[in-house]
Amino acid sequence: DVVMTQSPLSLSVTLGQAASISCRSSQSVLYSDGNTYLNWYQQRPGHSPRRLLYKVSNRDSGVPDRFSGSGSGSDFTLKISRVEAEDVGVYYCMQRSSWPITFGQGTRLEIK
Amino acid sequence: EVQLVESGGGLVQPGGSLRLSCAASGFIFSSYWMTWVRQAPGKGLECVANIKPDGSEKYYVDSVKGRFTISRDNAKNSLSLQMNSLRDEDTAVYYCTREGGGLDYWGQGTLVTVSS
Numbered sequence: 001d002v003v004m005t006q007s008p009l010s011l012s013v014t015l016g017q018a019a020s021i022s023c024r025s026s027q028s029v030l031y032s033d034g035n036t037y038l039n040w041y042q043q044r045p046g047h048s049p050r051r052l053l054y055k056v057s058n059r060d061s062g063v064p065d066r067f068s069g070s071g072s073g074s075d076f077t078l079k080i081s082r083v084e085a086e087d088v089g090v091y092y093c094m095q096r097s098s099w100p101i102t103f104g105q106g107t108r109l110e111i112k
Numbered sequence: 113e114v115q116l117v118e119s120g121g122g123l124v125q126p127g128g129s130l131r132l133s134c135a136a137s138g139f140i141f142s143s144y145w146m147t148w149v150r151q152a153p154g155k156g157l158e159c160v161a162n163i164k165p166d167g168s169e170k171y172y173v174d175s176v177k178g179r180f181t182i183s184r185d186n187a188k189n190s191l192s193l194q195m196n197s198l199r200d201e202d203t204a205v206y207y208c209t210r211e212g213g214g215l216d217y218w219g220q221g222t223l224v225t226v227s228s
Contacts, residue, residue, distance in 0.1 A: 037214055039213075048218040048219065049157065051214065055214075060216070092157055094214060094215070096211070099162075099171045101215070102159065103159075
């Protein structure tokens with residue numbers, strides 16, 4: 001199985017400041033079709049996860065442009081340029097380049 | 113609007129069985145892989161099983177192989193998860209998800225509690 005490792009596991013950020021979450025995979029998540037199926041999810045307290053970014057850097061509809069993704073191969077980053085109160089929650093990276101689909105452990109974001 | 117609505121969760125004793133259902137609407141159900149993902153209380157996300165659009169291929173995580181069966185009825189836009197020989201560690205919220213470039217839509221989840 002592809003192991004996804006996130007860091008840090010918790011993050012305390014002042015409103016308006018930037019935040020960054022790292023995600024590393026135990027092997028490349030570049031798929032044979034040339035796509036890198038690395039997604040980022042946000043789970044607000046008491047809610048289902050919501051996809052923010054797909055294939056590394058593509059924002060889903062309705063996701064603010066404060067959220068951006070980058071990386072390749074086995075090293076990826078989610079950045080939030082200016083954290084807002086509504087960003088509180090847990091963030092997960094996920095790979096679907098091979099079965100089983102696997103997730104990182106999650107990074108808990110709180111406001112300082 | 114895409115909607116996924118799970119049902120069937122509840123309290124069951126260890127060794128018991130439960131069948132989860134997911135009613136899908138707002139998209140062409142028969143065109144998408146579908147996946148069950150679970151989340152134990154206070155824990156992270158774990159993909160449990162997924163199924164090809166026509167139902168001809170199914171995949172399971174090792175921890176549920178031989179105990180869980182995923183199935184779908186494209187005529188009824190419905191996804192199911194039959195769970196047998198349930199264990200304490202199967203206690204979780206189970207989410208029905210659609211695979212559109214990764215898991216793009218999630219249901220609200222249904223809670224399964226395995227306890228004596």
